[in-house]
Amino acid sequence: MSRIGxxxxxxxxxxxxxxxxxxxxxKGPKGTLTHTVPAPxxxxxxxxxxxxxxxxxxxxSRSLHGLTRTLVANMVTGVTDGYEKKLEIVGVGYRVxxxxxxxxxxxxxxxxxxxxxxxxGITFTVDGPTRLGxxxxxxxxxxxxxxxxxKLRKPEPYKGKGVRYAGEQVRRKxxxxxx
Numbered sequence: 461m462s463r464i465g466x467x468x469x470x471x472x473x474x475x476x477x478x479x480x481x482x483x484x485x486x487k488g489p490k491g492t493l494t495h496t497v498p499a500p501x502x503x504x505x506x507x508x509x510x511x512x513x514x515x516x517x518x519x520x521s522r523s524l525h526g527l528t529r530t531l532v533a534n535m536v537t538g539v540t541d542g543y544e545k546k547l548e549i550v551g552v553g554y555r556v557x558x559x560x561x562x563x564x565x566x567x568x569x570x571x572x573x574x575x576x577x578x579x580x581g582i583t584f585t586v587d588g589p590t591r592l593g594x595x596x597x598x599x600x601x602x603x604x605x606x607x608x609x610x611k612l613r614k615p616e617p618y619k620g621k622g623v624r625y626a627g628e629q630v631r632r633k634x635x636x637x638x639x
Contacts, residue, residue: 474488486535495532510532534600549589549592576612583595591626
């Protein structure tokens with residue numbers, strides 16, 4: 461039995477979960493998320509608790525069991541608390557400017573500035589010229605947006621310049637040995 465899949469999902473007060481065949485809709489104070497549950501997996505709603513069940517022990521059912529439970533639990537967390545990824549910019553002259561809650565402008569050492577628009581459901585916060593945050597209710601979308609921003613200028617291993625996640629350790633390399 462899947463250790464993750466068999467754990468019940470507690471639904472806090474203020475969160476409404478609607479199950480319609482294979483479509484799960486979670487409404488909360490921060491928004492609404494939907495997810496289509498794959499065929500062999502079923503979700504049952506009891507008083508304040510969601511349980512994810514699988515019909516058999518086939519390989520596909522076992523792999524989808526824990527995944528479905530985690531995705532639905534992330535939806536419940538997203539509509540109550542939301543998710544945030546923090547990023548840092550390291551480098552002389554590298555900076556970020558806020559052009560509203562859904563648009564950022566980066567100076568990352570290129571000859572031009574880079575403008576990033578937020579997808580629907582994502583907002584940006586800028587805490588100074590070298591720190592920013594990506595916020596939203598969909599965990600996957602927050603992580604993907606943060607990864608796309610990091611990809612604009614990945615941290616390089618010699619000086620450590622670039623965009624990195626807050627707290628990320630960049631492995632440094634030794635440069636050329638001088639005479």
